[in-house]
Structure formats: C-alpha cells, structure tokens
Amino acid sequence: MEVRWDVFLIIIGSALVTFLPRVLPLMVLSRMELPEWGIRWLNYVPISVMAALVGQELLLQDGQFSLMNNIELLAAIPTVLVAMKTKSLLGTVVAGMVSIMVLRYFL
Amino acid sequence: MSQEGVRVKSFTATEDKGSFLQGVKDCIPTLLGYLSIGFAAGVLEKTAGMSIMEIILLSVLLYAGSAQFIAAGMIAVGSSATAIIITIFFVNLRHILLSAALSPYFRQLTMFKNMLIGSLLTDETFGVAINEAAKRKQIHEKWMHGLNLTAYLNWIVANIAGAYLGQWISDPEKFGLDFALPAMFIGLLILAMVSRKKVKLDVIVAICAVFITVGVALIFPGNVGVIVATVVASTIGMVIDKWK
Numbered sequence: 001m002e003v004r005w006d007v008f009l010i011i012i013g014s015a016l017v018t019f020l021p022r023v024l025p026l027m028v029l030s031r032m033e034l035p036e037w038g039i040r041w042l043n044y045v046p047i048s049v050m051a052a053l054v055g056q057e058l059l060l061q062d063g064q065f066s067l068m069n070n071i072e073l074l075a076a077i078p079t080v081l082v083a084m085k086t087k088s089l090l091g092t093v094v095a096g097m098v099s100i101m102v103l104r105y106f107l
Numbered sequence: 108m109s110q111e112g113v114r115v116k117s118f119t120a121t122e123d124k125g126s127f128l129q130g131v132k133d134c135i136p137t138l139l140g141y142l143s144i145g146f147a148a149g150v151l152e153k154t155a156g157m158s159i160m161e162i163i164l165l166s167v168l169l170y171a172g173s174a175q176f177i178a179a180g181m182i183a184v185g186s187s188a189t190a191i192i193i194t195i196f197f198v199n200l201r202h203i204l205l206s207a208a209l210s211p212y213f214r215q216l217t218m219f220k221n222m223l224i225g226s227l228l229t230d231e232t233f234g235v236a237i238n239e240a241a242k243r244k245q246i247h248e249k250w251m252h253g254l255n256l257t258a259y260l261n262w263i264v265a266n267i268a269g270a271y272l273g274q275w276i277s278d279p280e281k282f283g284l285d286f287a288l289p290a291m292f293i294g295l296l297i298l299a300m301v302s303r304k305k306v307k308l309d310v311i312v313a314i315c316a317v318f319i320t321v322g323v324a325l326i327f328p329g330n331v332g333v334i335v336a337t338v339v340a341s342t343i344g345m346v347i348d349k350w351k
Contacts, residue, residue, distance in 0.1 A: 014174060
C-alpha cells in the first residue's frame with residue numbers, strides 16, 4: 001500500500017495541471033470572455049495532441065522512425081476502422097487489443 | 108383544474124428535474140462507459156507497477172481517463188515526471204472549452220461553487236449537462252452535483268476493481284494491454300474528428316502534428332516532439348480556419 005515519492009509528485013503535478021483548466025473558465029468567465037483567436041486555437045488542441053500521441057506511439061520505436069515490420073501500425077488499421085464505425089471509445093480500445101493479439105499470434 | 112393548480116404542478120415538476128437525485132439518474136446512461144474505461148485504466152495502472160494506494164490517489168485527484176492511461180503508460184516506460192505532467196497538461200487543456208461553455212449557466216453562483224462544479228468536469232458529464240441546458244435553458248446546481256458525484260464515485264470504484272484484477276496479470280503484452288494506450292489515442296482522435304464538421308481541416312492538422320512529432324523526436328529524443336507538435340499544429344489549424 002505504499003506511495004512512492006516520484007509517483008506522488010507525478011499524481012499531484014498532473015492533477016494540478018488538469019484542475020486549473022477545469023475550474024478557471026467557470027470561475028472567471030462570468031466576469032470576462034476568452035478572445036476569439038484563443039477559442040479557435042483551443043479548438044484544434046484535442047486534434048493535434050491526439051494525432052501527435054498517435055504518431056509517437058505508432059511511428060517511433062526507441063526514438064527511431066519505424067515503418068517496416070511495424071506490427072503496431074498494422075494493428076492501427078482495424079482499430080481506426082472500428083473507431084469510425086462504432087464511435088465507441090471502449091469498442092476501439094478492445095478492437096486494438098484484439099488486433100494486436102491476433103497479429104502477434106500469426107506474424 | 109384551476110390555473111393556480113397547473114402552475115403549482117409545473118413548478119414542482121421543474122424542482123424535481125433540478126434535484127440532486129435527478130442528476131444521479133441522468134448520469135446512468137454514461138455509467139457503462141465510466142465503469143469499463145475505469146476498469147481498463149485500473150488494470151493498466153496496476154500492470155504499469157503502481158500500488159493500489161497510488162491508483163486510488165490517481166483516480167481521486169486526477170480523475171481523467173486518457174490522462175490516467177498516459178500516466179500509466181509513461182510510468183511503465185520510465186518517463187520523467189516533467190514529461191508526464193506536460194503531456195497531461197496538453198491532453199487535458201480541452202477542459203478549458205468545456206468549462207467555458209458551461210460558465211453562462213452558473214453565473215449566479217459564487218466562484219467557490221463554480222470551482223466545485225468545474226473540478227469534477229469530464230467529457231461525459233459535460234455532454235449530459237449541455238444536453239440538459241439545451242432542453243431546459245438552465246442547469247440546476249444540485250442536479251449538476253448529482254451528475255458529477257455519481258460519475259466520480261463510479262470512476263474510482265472501477266479503477267480499484269481494475270487494479271485488483273491487474274494484480275493477477277503478470278504478462279500484460281499477452282492480452283494486448285500494451286496497445287490499449289495507442290488504441291485509446293486513435294479512438295479519441297477519430298471520435299473528436301467525427302463529432303465536428305471540419306474533417307478536411309482536422310485531417311490537415313492531424314497530419315502536420317504527426318510529421319512534426321516524428322521530425323522533432325528524431326532530433327530531440329523524449330516527449331518534446333508531442334508538445335512542439337501540439338502547439339504548432341493547433342496554430343496551423345487556427346490560422347487556416349481564420350483565412351477561410
């Protein structure tokens with residue numbers, strides 16, 4: 001049941017950087033408004049951060065660009081299709097896990 | 108029935124609709140999502156080597172699905188605390204938009220009460236709340252607390268349950284658990300794209316983000332690629348959007 005010091009720091013730090021964007025607009029926006037360009041910029045953050053994370057997970061292995069013999073990249077294809085078809089986050093995660101299990105079994 | 112009676116009746120009906128209990132009930136359709144994603148997060152956190160107490164702290168204090176997946180994934184590969192916190196900051200920055208969109212409905216409340224409402228804001232509770240606002244033109248504070256607390260408690264319970272199951276999994280790769288994180292990113296990316304009507308521009312932004320991530324990562328190892336890509340690709344999206 002121990003809590004390691006470095007993990008504790010990660011939890012506190014990430015909780016704080018999550019808490020502020022959650023509460024600040026509700027607390028202050030009744031008194032002021034976000035500039036239009038700010039809203040526009042924020043609108044693209046979910047797309048760019050997720051795409052960047054997908055790119056990092058699928059195309060980089062140990063800091064090297066990897067396109068051939070990349071089993072994760074292959075598993076991503078059915079995962080994307082299931083995401084588009086079902087629009088379900090859980091369905092997508094399960095499809096990804098099943099895809100990689102099947103590919104590892106056969107390749 | 109007299110005019111008076113009708114008015115009284117409709118008044119109590121609105122009161123019921125704005126109650127804490129009604130908020131709890133309106134949360135129910137989202138519970139399967141919380142339980143299953145929370146359970147998966149718990150398994151992942153446990154197999155990443157986190158203790159049950161660390162998992163409870165993480166779910167209670169962070170309370171964010173994709174961020175907890177990231178924390179588990181990055182702790183498992185030994186990323187630095189700074190890299191994890193900055194990545195989670197960007198992933199959760201979208202809450203600014205959700206919080207801002209809800210702010211008009213809680214103007215009458217004090218800043219402290221607004222803080223309580225915002226601290227438990229998630230994509231799902233936002234979805235339910237904004238739907239309520241569209242239907243009734245208002246959101247009751249108590250209803251919102253009922254919604255928020257139900258989702259929150261279910262999330263914590265699901266994480267703990269997942270953590271207990273995770274104890275028995277010695278080889279997470281065997282179940283494809285190492286691919287749960289990339290699959291979740293794919294899911295969030297695709298779901299974000301299909302929920303809005305700007306697919307073409309979104310695809311351009313996404314491709315830019317992927318190229319920048321890979322390009323930067325080849326020069327500077329670590330997670331700085333994701334951060335640079337997020338800032339630059341969002342700016343590209345903002346500029347093209349403005350020009351059109």
